[in-house]
Amino acid sequence: MLNHWQTHKDRLRGYIGKRVDSPAAIDDILQEVYLKAHTHLHQLRDNASLNGWLYRIAHNAIMDHHRQRHSHNELPDDLAAPQTDDAEQAHRELAQCLVPLIDELPERYRVPLQLAELQGLSQQQIADHLGLTLSGAKSRVQRGRQQLRQRLTACCDIEVGRGGVLDYHPKDPDCRGC
Incomplete structure (x- = not known):
């Protein structure tokens, strides 16, 4: 050898x-x-x-x-936190618009959507909580999302990019949602 x-x-x-x-x-x-x-x-x-x-x-x-060979330098302790970017600010503002729009949905779709999106429950947990089948819970969450999307796009012009929502502008300043 x-x-x-x-x-x-x-x-x-x-x-x-x-x-x-x-x-x-x-x-x-x-x-x-x-x-x-x-x-x-x-x-x-x-x-x-x-x-x-x-x-x-x-x-x-x-x-x-x-x-x-590549050394990694530690960051200094006094390094300033990055400023929030416009997309992050738009996300926060848009999220505030969602609650009134969700509240306008029929109860049949509003409750499952709130449990899924605002409380973070899984669809199986939603089904158990509401006494539905899993497919029934999935259907209601999905339909709630569709209705929310329709209301949101009727209320706001939304700019979407690779990272999600980049910016938004209310179509009507008197819109109840935004």
């Missing part, structure tokens, strides 16, 4: 050298490859795959080396 190691030594050193700058690190990684290969030799199922197996070990050792 020693002759196999010697056969691959120069090629592995070249492979590692293309990915690591320090000559001392190249030798350290090469030694680590040989140690790992020796201790895990029992996992090699076919000697014909020795070459690929050694390169996989070398690749992993190189990745470990690069991970260890």
Whole structure:
């Protein structure tokens, strides 16, 4: 087996050298490859795959080396908290609009929607609480969401992006919801 190691030594050193700058690190990684290969030799199922197996070990050792090199600086204690962005502010304001709009829904949809969205109950918990089947609870929550969406879009122009609601503007300043 020693002759196999010697056969691959120069090629592995070249492979590692293309990915690591320090000559001392190249030798350290090469030694680590040989140690790992020796201790895990029992996992090699076919000697014909020795070459690929050694390169996989070398690749992993190189990745470990690069991970260890990156230092992480601690953040200073006096670092100011980030200012709230416009999207977060729009979310908070829009959430305040939802409660009156939910309150306008028929009780059949309002109660399950409040339990799901405002109290955070699962749909199974809603079904148990209201004495409904699971599919009945899901249906009522879904229909409540649809009716809420209709009321919300009738009341406000909503700008939606990748992160959800970005901004909104009431269509009518006298709208009861907003």
